[in-house]
Amino acid sequence: MTLSAKSLVPPAAPSRTVQCYHCGRHCAVSVHAMSSSCSQCYRQLAIADIVVRSRHWGSRLQTCGKILLDRKADVRVNLLTAGGGVEVHGSLRGKIVSFGPVTLGEAARIDGDLEAPAIYVSPGATILGGTFSIVPVPKLEQAAAKVT
Ligand SMILES: [Zn+2]
Numbered sequence: 001m002t003l004s005a006k007s008l009v010p011p012a013a014p015s016r017t018v019q020c021y022h023c024g025r026h027c028a029v030s031v032h033a034m035s036s037s038c039s040q041c042y043r044q045l046a047i048a049d050i051v052v053r054s055r056h057w058g059s060r061l062q063t064c065g066k067i068l069l070d071r072k073a074d075v076r077v078n079l080l081t082a083g084g085g086v087e088v089h090g091s092l093r094g095k096i097v098s099f100g101p102v103t104l105g106e107a108a109r110i111d112g113d114l115e116a117p118a119i120y121v122s123p124g125a126t127i128l129g130g131t132f133s134i135v136p137v138p139k140l141e142q143a144a145a146k147v148t
Contacts (some may be wrong), residue, residue: 018064019099020045021081029064049084066100071107086116088125095130 015028020038027039034048049065052073061067061075064083069075073090080086085100088108096102098116106124113130121127 018045018047019083021062021064021083021097021099050082052090069108071105 014031016031017026017028019026020040020043022038022043022045023041025038025040027036027045029036029045029047034046036045036047037043038045046063047065048063050061050063050067052061052067052069052075054072055074057074057076059077060079060081061077062079062081066084066087067080067082068087069090069092071089073088073092075090075092075094077094079095079097080092081097083099085102086096086098087103087105088110089105090107091109093111095112096110096114096116098114100116101118101120102114102116103120104110104122104125104127106122108122108125109128110126111128111130113132115133115135117134117136119132119134
């Protein structure tokens with residue numbers, strides 16, 4: 001059996017495109033990665049989804065995946081950034097920047113500015129304050145084409 005040059009090339013790891021929450025540009029990451037670095041700005045990126053089930057007070061909560069706050073979550077952060085969207089069923093105080101839709105469940109209680117392409121508010125959700133901006137997100141295909 002002859003070894004062709006082609007067989008020496010390792011198969012490309014399956015990847016997906018995420019939007020970097022530092023620079024806002026898109027980069028490809030392995031689907032298996034829990035964290036990665038942005039190919040555009042080289043900063044560290046959390047990839048995995050985050051589920052908060054208790055008190056979380058800190059400066060930032062950020063991932064390229066989704067962030068889910070369950071009913072017992074009590075989150076106070078300066079900035080919460082999610083690439084894949086945010087689902088809130090608990091309490092959240094802080095600014096939300098999401099590249100995916102934000103869903104406020106019937107037990108949600110939020111206080112802070114919010115930027116997202118779409119917001120779904122269930123009856124019963126409490127919104128105490130903040131400025132909401134519904135902003136479209138850049139198309140994923142543009143940056144994906146540049147990634148090799
Ligand atoms: Zn970046």
